[in-house]
Amino acid sequence: MTSTEAWNRTPFRRVWAGSMVSELGTAVSTLAMPLIALRMLSADPLEVSILTALPAAAFLLCALPFGVFVDNHDHRLIMIAADIGRALVTMAIPIAWALHLLSLPLLWAVTFVSGCLTVLFTLAYQSIIPSIVPRSGLVHANARMAIPPSVSEVLGPSIGGVVVGLIGAPLAVVFNCVTFVGSGALLSSFRVRDRPARPPRRRLLGEIRAGLEFVFTHRILRRITLCLGVTNFFVSMRTALVVVFVSKDLHASAAITGATLGAGSIGGVLGAVVGGRLIARYGDLTTLWKMKSSFGWVVILVPLGFHGAGVLVVAAGLFASSFTAMVFSIAQTSFRQSVCPPELLGRMNASIRWVIWGVMPLGAATGGVLATVADTRTALVVSAVGMAGSVVFVATREFRGSSIRQRER
Structure with a gap:
């Protein structure tokens, strides 16, 4: 289609x-x-x-x-x-x-x-x-x-x-x-x-357990969830600090700070526009691997920014990060919808969201503590390395040649 x-x-x-x-x-x-x-x-x-x-x-x-x-x-x-x-x-x-x-x-x-x-x-x-x-x-x-x-x-x-x-x-x-x-x-x-038709209902905890078990006993979904959880933890570290870094450490004006952060949003829009074509060409799981292995390391540009024209380096890092995240999101959402039984969709989505959103407050707090103990740039370096390193969860054979269309065959 x-x-x-x-x-x-x-x-x-x-x-x-x-x-x-x-x-x-x-x-x-x-x-x-x-x-x-x-x-x-x-x-x-x-x-x-x-x-x-x-x-x-x-x-x-x-x-x-x-x-x-x-x-x-x-x-x-x-x-x-x-x-x-x-x-x-x-x-x-x-x-x-x-x-x-x-x-x-x-x-x-x-x-x-x-x-x-x-x-x-x-x-x-x-x-x-x-x-x-x-x-x-x-x-x-x-x-x-x-x-x-x-x-x-x-x-x-x-x-x-x-x-x-x-x-x-x-x-x-x-x-x-x-x-x-x-x-x-x-x-x-x-x-x-x-x-969809459902089997007889169980107690609430049993229903919740069924969703968690489906996610964490499914080899590929488990890897995707862990990858997203680690990524979101370190993204939250960056989100809490990037405004401080650009406006205070790089001495950018409010307008320049806003434009720099806006570059990330534009990357997300571009990812939404072209993501479907990339996934149609490479397959959903292979796209996850390619996004993380090819573009995931560009996030290191964010803490490498410097005063003046160096904000463009930060903008490039945010743009690439948002582009990668958007294409990754489209691919993993399509995959999990395609493999999940209809009667488990709500609990499957909830289980994954619970993990990947639950780590975000912890990431933001960790970023704040690290920036206080060391400095903002150091905290952003740790954040970038952590985001890039999450590629290990999708660096397996399953992520190098499978797609929804291939599984249907």
């Missing part, structure tokens, strides 16, 4: 459009919420850090039980309910502001609950794709689905800045509520039978 054939399926177009709408809205809130904390509630850096860490905490706490829930209920209805829930919860911010009841604990609570609903939405949408696109179209479908988050990373901060500047941070959150409603409306406009 070609990219055009996948796109011509109405359910897939609606899911894609809903994702694009909600991603842009979320990008606005991602900017607005910290600004509310800083400018209106006089939050200190630790309090803002807690705010930004809560979405990852939601994945760590909720992913596994939510995976069980997703496997037992209609995926489309879950996504609609999550959108409506996020719209209602997020509206608490502008309402509290209008009533002069806005507080930091409320901001934390809204962020965490919204993060939990995002976990539910994400697991359901990753599980619904194999139901609305045939297996031969998974790569092209996942490549298309990678575009909304990539575009929102590029355009989101600019749109968020304009919206916040025009109507203020509390009212800018309303924009996000509207996008959630729009996403829910798009998902309500089609029907699909995507709930």
Whole structure:
């Protein structure tokens, strides 16, 4: 199946459009919420850090039980309910502001609950794709689905800045509520039978164990999960420090810092655009190996930046890193959807997400400690070496000649 054939399926177009709408809205809130904390509630850096860490905490706490829930209920209805829930919860911010009841604990609570609903939405949408696109179209479908988050990373901060500047941070959150409603409306406009027959239900822990066992007893999925977990740990180290490195150590202006970081987002967009073609040519597993072995080492450019034109070196490293990560993400998502039984999709996705998101707060904390004990550049070198070294998990024969199409034969 070609990219055009996948796109011509109405359910897939609606899911894609809903994702694009909600991603842009979320990008606005991602900017607005910290600004509310800083400018209106006089939050200190630790309090803002807690705010930004809560979405990852939601994945760590909720992913596994939510995976069980997703496997037992209609995926489309879950996504609609999550959108409506996020719209209602997020509206608490502008309402509290209008009533002069806005507080930091409320901001934390809204962020965490919204993060939990995002976990539910994400697991359901990753599980619904194999139901609305045939297996031969998974790569092209996942490549298309990678575009909304990539575009929102590029355009989101600019749109968020304009919206916040025009109507203020509390009212800018309303924009996000509207996008959630729009996403829910798009998902309500089609029907699909995507709930597979399941064996008799077990207790919650037994259901969770089934998902974890599938991931960690499957030789290739286990390697992919470990590779992603190690990569995300070291990426989180870099994410926590790269702004400090560029703006403080390299003495770049705010505009130059933003442009340098934006280069990474552009790399992700390019990866989403060409990822499907690369996977169609080399196969999903071989693409994982090629991305890690060929481009994975370019991340070492980030800590090699220097004052002045040296920010271009940092930008090149971020661009290559995001490009590699996006193509890798499309390939591994398509692979795991193709090998997982339909009745386990929610728990399989939840198990992998639980691992690869759970390590991120640890990585960020480790980066902060290392930068304090040594310096920022040293911490970024360790981060780059760790990201590049994760190639060892995909440096086996299985990753050098297999694809979805070959397995179907």
